[in-house]
Amino acid sequence: MTVLPLVDEFALGLASPICLTWELTYACNLSCVHCLSSSGRRDPRELTTEECKRVIDTLERMQVFYVNIGGGEPTVRPDFWELIDYATAHHVGVKFSTNGVKITAEVAKRLAASDYVDVQISLDGATAEVNDAVRGTGSFATAIRAMENLHAAGMRNFKLSVVCTRHNIGQLDELKAIADRYGAQLRLTRLRPSGRGVDTWGGLHLLPRQQRELYDWLVAHGENVLTGDSFFHLAAYGQALPGLNLCGAGRVVCLIDPVGDVYACPFAIHENFLAGNVREPGGFQDVWQTSELFADLRRPQTGGACRSCSSYDACRGGCMAAKFFTGLPLDGPDPECVKGHGEPALAAVGAGSAPRPSLDHSHRTAPATAPAGAVHLTILDRRPPVSACEENPLAGLDI
């Protein structure tokens, strides 16, 4: 048997994912302008409690050690806690992402008592002004209250998850201080042009000098700050950041969406990256192991236009989803290529020719999107405040 470097083994795919993202519902109380899954309204076809349990049975059999549960806002599913308990009882650890809306003092105590559940609070700015401009009015206060509750309950090392934008990149030290204050670990991730982000990425993504600033900050903080491996394109600046440093889509990670569709990655909700559905006879295992799409992704990649670049071994061409939704070829440079190959490539993409996400569950009452490139503070001034109106999936709930 040939022994390959680990990163090459991973690039060829594993018998089971290392971890996977499972979005339990498209329902959400917020309308974040960059939502990767265009969430807002529940989809009537979402998996039932029993169907979710069958997925968990499969994950246990496949020894998927943990799932990253998200949405939408997963905690608004009435069976959320039942599913968490079922997963942990079946040796599938859970880390769930939440905006904090349901993390009351009582819930926090329950979470702190479990070794098998981890929580990730989303916050996209160190101040209400910066955060709420992206995530909606009141969302900063909600997240802070959730962290206060978790901290008071004795929950340690939960995650504070931040999507890096043009507006919060100057707040990294303050965000780290917030995480430290609540005994949380900071996690920084990359903004992708996915979901509603297709319309807002142009105005929110990092400027080239900000990418460098982020890279230097990450190098200085080492393994104390998590990144979900999302900045491997920055490795082309020099040393690799901690993590696997490869695109894991369909190779070591994937997404199960609320209706059971399996996509190569959480940022690629588009029919081109749809591998199958967990409702098919073979279930998730069959999709993971036999889908043609995943088999394609696991073949050695050529590198295409990037092959002659001296940094290709470091960045490996960057993020597939970022390229796809900005209209760039998948075997060319990342739109945020640190060598500067992204800008001319983006300039050559015809207006309106980039692909759109296949699904949109945005609230009809709170349009969160705006034309690409718009100044986001202007966008948000036009947005009505998020409220528990009749069409809101949370209407009538005590939130």
Add this chain to the structure above:
Amino acid sequence: MSTDTLDLDAGWRLHPQVAIRPERFGALLYHFGTRTLSFVKTPTLLDVVQRLATAGSARVACVEAGVTPVEMPSYEKALAALASSKMIIERAA
């Protein structure tokens, strides 16, 4: 104890909260308590790890798995890394 050394003559075992998933390259280890993942990078190291609980010592586990004296320092280093992340723990004497 530095991170590169470990008492090879002591008895070791997998932490009770750690699960092993064999893979072509070796295995994935996941610690449910610390929520961390480790990679066992060769099938031989996986064999060593699986023998720890019943072998008299870590050194015996290595020898039984076919680790040569020349290779022993690198296996000691790998086991020390697993010990520092609490994936393996020393057995009570």
